[in-house]
Amino acid sequence: MSRAAGRLGLFLALAAGITGCQERLTAPAECPELCPGGESRVFDTVINPLPGSDTSHSGFVARQAAGAVLVSNGLFRSQDRAVYRFNARPDSIEVRDTLRAYTVDSALLTLNLIARDTLVDGLKLYLYRIDPAVSAEATFASIEQQLVPEAIIDSIAVPDTLNTGVVRALLQGEDLAKVDLPLGSGGVLAVAVSMASEQPSGVRLGSLVAGTGPTFVSFVTLDVPDTGSARRQSVTRAAALNTYVSESTTMPQPDLLAVGGEPSSRALLRFDLPQPIEDSATIVRATLELLPASPMVGLPTDPPLLQAKALLADLGAKSPVTTDERFIASDTLPVGSADTVRLDVTSIVRLWQSVDERPEALFLSLLPEAASFTRPVFGSTRSATPGAPRLRVTYLKPFPFENP
Amino acid sequence: MRALLLVGLLALQPAAAFSQASQFGVRGLGTPGRALSTRAAGTSGAFGLFDAESGLNPAALGGLAAMTATFNGTQAFRSVDNPAGSRSLRDSRFPHASFGGPVPGSPVTVGISYSTYTNRDFTVATRDTVQLRDVLVPVSDTLSSRGGLSDLRLGVSYRLRERTVVGGAFHVLTGSNRLESRRTFSDEQYLPVEQSAELSYAGVGASLGAVQQLGPALWVAAIARSDGDVKVDRDSARVSQVDLPYTVGLGLRWKAGSRLDLAGHGMVRTWSGANSDLLASGGTGADNTLEVAFGGEYVGDPRRPYRRPIRFGAHYATLPFPLQPGLQPSEFGVSIGTGVRFARERAGVDLAVEHVWRSAGDFEERAFVVSVGVGVRP
Numbered sequence: 001m002s003r004a005a006g007r008l009g010l011f012l013a014l015a016a017g018i019t020g021c022q023e024r025l026t027a028p029a030e031c032p033e034l035c036p037g038g039e040s041r042v043f044d045t046v047i048n049p050l051p052g053s054d055t056s057h058s059g060f061v062a063r064q065a066a067g068a069v070l071v072s073n074g075l076f077r078s079q080d081r082a083v084y085r086f087n088a089r090p091d092s093i094e095v096r097d098t099l100r101a102y103t104v105d106s107a108l109l110t111l112n113l114i115a116r117d118t119l120v121d122g123l124k125l126y127l128y129r130i131d132p133a134v135s136a137e138a139t140f141a142s143i144e145q146q147l148v149p150e151a152i153i154d155s156i157a158v159p160d161t162l163n164t165g166v167v168r169a170l171l172q173g174e175d176l177a178k179v180d181l182p183l184g185s186g187g188v189l190a191v192a193v194s195m196a197s198e199q200p201s202g203v204r205l206g207s208l209v210a211g212t213g214p215t216f217v218s219f220v221t222l223d224v225p226d227t228g229s230a231r232r233q234s235v236t237r238a239a240a241l242n243t244y245v246s247e248s249t250t251m252p253q254p255d256l257l258a259v260g261g262e263p264s265s266r267a268l269l270r271f272d273l274p275q276p277i278e279d280s281a282t283i284v285r286a287t288l289e290l291l292p293a294s295p296m297v298g299l300p301t302d303p304p305l306l307q308a309k310a311l312l313a314d315l316g317a318k319s320p321v322t323t324d325e326r327f328i329a330s331d332t333l334p335v336g337s338a339d340t341v342r343l344d345v346t347s348i349v350r351l352w353q354s355v356d357e358r359p360e361a362l363f364l365s366l367l368p369e370a371a372s373f374t375r376p377v378f379g380s381t382r383s384a385t386p387g388a389p390r391l392r393v394t395y396l397k398p399f400p401f402e403n404p
Numbered sequence: 405m406r407a408l409l410l411v412g413l414l415a416l417q418p419a420a421a422f423s424q425a426s427q428f429g430v431r432g433l434g435t436p437g438r439a440l441s442t443r444a445a446g447t448s449g450a451f452g453l454f455d456a457e458s459g460l461n462p463a464a465l466g467g468l469a470a471m472t473a474t475f476n477g478t479q480a481f482r483s484v485d486n487p488a489g490s491r492s493l494r495d496s497r498f499p500h501a502s503f504g505g506p507v508p509g510s511p512v513t514v515g516i517s518y519s520t521y522t523n524r525d526f527t528v529a530t531r532d533t534v535q536l537r538d539v540l541v542p543v544s545d546t547l548s549s550r551g552g553l554s555d556l557r558l559g560v561s562y563r564l565r566e567r568t569v570v571g572g573a574f575h576v577l578t579g580s581n582r583l584e585s586r587r588t589f590s591d592e593q594y595l596p597v598e599q600s601a602e603l604s605y606a607g608v609g610a611s612l613g614a615v616q617q618l619g620p621a622l623w624v625a626a627i628a629r630s631d632g633d634v635k636v637d638r639d640s641a642r643v644s645q646v647d648l649p650y651t652v653g654l655g656l657r658w659k660a661g662s663r664l665d666l667a668g669h670g671m672v673r674t675w676s677g678a679n680s681d682l683l684a685s686g687g688t689g690a691d692n693t694l695e696v697a698f699g700g701e702y703v704g705d706p707r708r709p710y711r712r713p714i715r716f717g718a719h720y721a722t723l724p725f726p727l728q729p730g731l732q733p734s735e736f737g738v739s740i741g742t743g744v745r746f747a748r749e750r751a752g753v754d755l756a757v758e759h760v761w762r763s764a765g766d767f768e769e770r771a772f773v774v775s776v777g778v779g780v781r782p
Contacts, residue, residue: 023496026546027427028489029528033727033767034430036687040545040587040597042534284594346595394536394594399585401601402636402643403686404432404725 037403040396042284045274047391051381053270054389056258057317063262064136064243066370067210068114071125071195071244072202075373076297078248081143082193082205085134085241086216089187095222095230102220102233107171107179109153111193111214112206113164115302120201121160125193127153127169129178132188140245143192153178153191179216189216189237202299202373213239250375255382256293257389260304260366261375267364268319271352271391278353281395286349288329288362290341290378291386298335298374305330305367306341306376310348314359321363327351330367333374341378349393425495425525427484427769428733428762431688432725433634433646433678434552437520439500442476442777446741446756447699448717450667453625453655454615457502457779459517460653461627462559462571463613466513471505476777485768488530495525504559511563521553524581542590551581553605553634567617575609577634577648607634607648621659625669628652633681644685647677649692649724662706668698675724688725691732695721699739710745710752726764733764741775752779 031039063069070080092099109127116123128151130143154169171179181187191214195203206212218235252258257267269288277283288308298304310327312320322328329345345362352360366372379386429435438445439459444452452460456467457474475498482493497520504515527548533540559573581603588596609631617623631648655669671694678690699717703709716739723733741756754777762769 022494024493025425025495025525025548026527026529027484027491027493028486029427029430029530029547030486030488031530031532034427034486034488034528035530035547036431037547037585038686039530039532040585040599042536044537282597282599284589284597344593392537396587396597396599399599399601400686401583401585401599402603402638404646404682404688 037400040399042394042396043281044392044394045277047271047273047393048388049269049271049381049391054257054267054380056252056256056265056267058252058258058261058265059263060266060365061262061264061370062136063370064241065209066207066262067368068204068207068212068371069242069244070202070204070246070371070373071193072200072373073195073197074200075202078246079140079144080202080244080246081140081147082244083130083134083138083143083190083242084193084214084239085132085188085190086214086237087188087240089181089189089216089218089235089237091183091187093220093222093233093235095224100222100224102222104176104218104220105172106219107176108217108219109169109171109179109191109214110217111156111167112212113158113162113167114204114206114212115299116158116163116203117201117299118163118301120197120199122196122198123158123160123201123203124196125156125158125167125203126195127155128192128194129153130190130192132186132190134190134241136241136243138243138245140247143245147192147194204302204368204371207242207371208239213242253377255380257290257364257378257380259306259364259376259378260369260372262370264366264370267378268316268361269364269389270314270359270361273349273352273360273393276397277393277395280398281353282398283346283350283353283393283395285344285394286346287392288343288345289390289392290343291389292338292341293377293379293383293386295338296333296335296374296376298333298372300335303332303335304372304374306333306343307365307367308343308345308348308362309365310351311359311361311363314361319359319361319363333366333376335374341376345391349391425480425493425497425523426482426762426771427486427526427528427767428723428725428727428735428764429523429552430526430528430549431727432682432690434522434524434725436522436673436693436724437499437555439517439519439555439557441474441500441502442741442754442756442775443715443743445476445758445775446715446717446739446743446754447667447701448697448719448737448739448758449695450669450697450699450717450719451657451701452697453613453627453653453669454623454657454667456504456515457777459500459502459519459555459557461613461615461625462515462557462573462611463561463569463615463625463627465504465515465559465561465571466563466569466615468505468513468515470781472779472781473503474501474777474779476500476775478773478775480771480773482769482771487766497523497525513561515557515559517557517559519555519557521555521577521579524549524552536591536594539591541594544588546586548584548586549581552579553577554579557611569615571613573611573613575611575629575631577607577609577631578605580604601638603643604637604640605634606637607632609648611651623657625655625657626653644681646681649673649675649677663704664700664702666698666700669696671695673724678724682725688727688729690724691722691726693722693724695719710743710749712742712744715739715741715743715756723762723764727767728765731765733762733767735760735762737761743777750781753777754779
């Protein structure tokens with residue numbers, strides 16, 4: 001019996017050795033002999049938006065709600081001025097349950113430089129004091145007429161090596177009068193910012209929405225019988241309003257697709273995938289091709305992003321868009337080029353294929369929205385020149401596995 | 405009893421009915437299986453028409469003296485050559501399992517077996533360059549297939565006279581084929597593609613067989629089988645119907661002495677019946693096949709024939725599905741084997757090694773196939 005058990009053990013070991021070997025089945029092959037079903041064929045097709053259904057809609061993000069404000073000097077034959085209005089500075093400060101008057105020793109204005117053309121040197125920012133009643137409806141003319149030499153608070157020479165970051169203007173002594181906020185005036189300081197540089201250029205400055213807004217800090221001495229820390233304090237005021245005004249504004253043309261600008265425009269493109277592709281094709285690449293109406297302007301070293309988002313439902317301008325990063329395609333817009341803009345939207349088109357409820361449409365927008373010098377305009381199905389947008393889809397048909 | 409349980413468990417494995425994979429099984433319905441026990445495989449199949457544990461001849465079931473379960477596994481080491489290159493491959497399969505025994509007090513023996521009908525296990529890799537958006541892009545394709553057709557046989561034999569046994573069997577041809585196609589592009593802007601499908605097969609067949617002892621040391625066996633047609637569904641939708649072959653075979657066995665037993669057979673299958681169906685589906689067609697085998701078994705001690713006999717044999721066969729129209733593949737194999745019975749001959753282990761050459765034009769294949777079979781007679 002023990003011999004039989006030994007032999008059975010030997011067999012089991014042999015069987016385990018045989019069946020436990022790792023398989024290796026992949027062999028090199030040549031078609032057509034070893035290719036049942038033939039070779040996978042790849043097809044390429046171009047789909048235009050539904051005629052007349054590609055539209056620009058404006059008014060999404062206003063300039064006062066943008067992620068940055070613009071300042072420029074002759075860039076693209078226009079001018080931009082930033083406008084900040086700070087929260088009111090109180091006339092007195094409460095110390096030990098008593099409101100105390102104070103005297104201002106010095107003041108500090110800080111601005112956040114978000115982007116500049118790093119190829120342009122000699123950047124200087126000019127701070128002007130303007131009417132504290134300034135509002136978001138201010139026009140370029142109403143601001144520009146206040147930018148007189150007497151209104152200059154200070155100028156900030158931005159080092160050529162500084163591309164982004166905080167820049168400051170410190171006011172002391174007689175200069176404090178430039179930001180004086182007398183009793184009974186309401187305590188509101190408003191400033192406008194212009195710029196100068198060796199060549200026409202522009203900068204983007206911080207804003208409230210992005211949490212990069214300016215600050216106005218007053219270093220004060222309180223009228224209290226104390227020599228300690230309670231006597232010397234600082235009063236910091238953030239901006240209550242930020243906006244910018246432009247010398248020339250462009251209105252979207254109805255036969256073209258405008259993206260960006262202020263208030264920002266977005267373009268809605270609707271497609272209809274051919275039924276064979278929608279039903280059974282495997283999409284390997286889908287590219288949205290847009291033809292610019294003119295060369296793309298903007299800061300060469302601060303190009304914006306063109307973004308395409310899948311729609312959750314098609315409600316025209318108010319269509320809700322996805323927040324799922326997988327179905328948002330974005331790419332940098334090449335500044336200075338009039339070449340066809342290409343955006344990889346494979347994931348979005350695959351979504352149209354897999355979820356019937358999703359409209360076969362996408363929304364184009366520009367980032368940063370309402371805060372870019374670049375205002376791309378593309379051809380639409382209504383414009384002969386430039387041509388309509390194109391969706392170029394590369395796909396495979398179902399593999400004929402049943403072919404022996 | 406534990407060994408029987410082991411056999412049963414192994415037989416239940418999902419991959420349990422596949423013979424050797426081959427590049428010559430890429431087209432058509434695959435590589436035809438040989439429903440042989442390891443004992444018969446040791447003789448290159450020469451004893452297949454007389455072997456009760458093989459699945460060729462239902463009349464051979466009459467050779468079972470007791471209830472018997474057998475299970476066979478193979479490990480193949482292949483070397484593939486074709487115009488695209490060479491590669492060494494290996495695979496493990498379980499090509500044949502059987503269970504049967506005599507009905508006490510009657511001349512009837514019944515049996516059930518599960519074996520490979522055709523095998524479509526392969527993975528082929530190709531490279532190409534395609535023009536996409538006016539740019540040439542290199543691509544890599546992989547087509548994988550796992551599965552094939554299996555033959556579930558319910559057989560019965562009847563001993564008509566002392567020297568005559570006849571048998572019949574009903575065959576259920578079933579199975580599935582899981583296929584997957586992958587394409588990757590060298591340009592990563594194109595997403596890799598993966599497509600898959602499952603082909604399922606269904607058909608029935610019937611076979612008749614007989615074994616006649618012509619003299620004290622001479623036997624003859626014959627079979628005839630019809631498999632009708634097989635219906636092919638892709639993901640539950642009918643895509644085609646393929647005619648399956650008629651099979652006729654004749655075998656001779658001659659006990660040349662107390663120590664030497666010789667056998668041989670010839671078998672013809674009318675696979676050309678599937679030709680038009682396969683061509684209509686985009687295949688390369690099918691040809692009739694011929695199989696001949698010759699082999700023997702030498703026992704050192706005639707009183708103990710199951711104690712390490714030496715088995716040997718050779719076979720030649722043509723394969724039904726050409727890779728190129730008009731160029732039918734063929735195979736030639738030589739084999740040796742042995743075996744042992746223990747536990748009062750209630751259990752046994754058989755071992756066979758076969759070297760096979762296959763070729764068709766520029767396509768060649770060499771393989772060493774190691775087979776292990778276990779039999780239990782509880």
